[in-house]
Amino acid sequence: MRIALLGGTGDIGQGLALRWAHDTNHEVLIGSRDPEKARQKADEYETELDSVGVERTVKGFANEMAADRADVVVLAVPAYHIRDTVEAVADRIEDADALVTPAVGMDRDDEGFHYKPPKVGSVTELVAETAPKGVPVVGAFHNLAADRLANLDVELDLDTILVGDDEDAVETVSMLAEQIEGLRALKAGGVANAAEIEGLTPLLINLAMENEGMHDVGVKFF
Numbered sequence: 001m002r003i004a005l006l007g008g009t010g011d012i013g014q015g016l017a018l019r020w021a022h023d024t025n026h027e028v029l030i031g032s033r034d035p036e037k038a039r040q041k042a043d044e045y046e047t048e049l050d051s052v053g054v055e056r057t058v059k060g061f062a063n064e065m066a067a068d069r070a071d072v073v074v075l076a077v078p079a080y081h082i083r084d085t086v087e088a089v090a091d092r093i094e095d096a097d098a099l100v101t102p103a104v105g106m107d108r109d110d111e112g113f114h115y116k117p118p119k120v121g122s123v124t125e126l127v128a129e130t131a132p133k134g135v136p137v138v139g140a141f142h143n144l145a146a147d148r149l150a151n152l153d154v155e156l157d158l159d160t161i162l163v164g165d166d167e168d169a170v171e172t173v174s175m176l177a178e179q180i181e182g183l184r185a186l187k188a189g190g191v192a193n194a195a196e197i198e199g200l201t202p203l204l205i206n207l208a209m210e211n212e213g214m215h216d217v218g219v220k221f222f
Contacts, residue, residue, distance in 0.1 A: 004070030006031040006063045009041040013076030015149025019180045021056045031066030068092040079105040086130040098169040101127045102141035104201040113202035124194035136166030138173045139194045148216035156182030158218040
């Protein structure tokens with residue numbers, strides 16, 4: 001399977017790219033608005049993987065090219081770039097098995113981080129509203145600490161919560177999530193439930209900021 005990470009040069013994109021390249025045989029494509037930046041980052045990821053004894057090819061493209069080649073497309077971009085990114089690749093993702101969004105809208109003030117969803121209710125709902133008709137949208141990977149994900153020396157023991165209205169797409173993303181060693185996928189219903197999951201992210205960041213030794217805090221349900 002080919003997985004494209006649009007905005008894959010950023011923190012969450014790096015973590016997911018490295019883990020999928022390390023733990024699976026799926027083809028990983030890095031997308032960026034700047035294709036040269038995507039190629040440079042892909043080379044850096046290959047070097048990082050080689051340093052832990054994994055020889056993999058990671059390719060970099062412009063976002064549109066990466067999306068066009070992929071079965072699953074991950075929008076690894078900040079919430080404020082979500083709509084523009086989806087619109088830019090709309091004609092390239094019409095046959096995608098799943099369009100995945102881990103983005104969360106947040107504000108920060110002197111007290112910490114606060115959830116700031118778009119008017120439609122959540123970033124996942126915004127993606128579903130913007131995506132071409134028939135493209136299944138799945139919200140996933142919202143509550144993962146990017147630094148922990150990108151550190152291949154760290155063992156994961158975390159949950160990621162999935163929401164989506166298309167059962168096949170949710171199953172596909174669940175499979176991809178659980179192929180990352182130490183990550184468990186939990187389903188939480190349809191896209192309408194996304195705000196409850198996205199809202200956990202600022203809480204986790206505030207916990208990490210306020211408590212020593214919790215820099216890479218995540219969630220695990222028992």
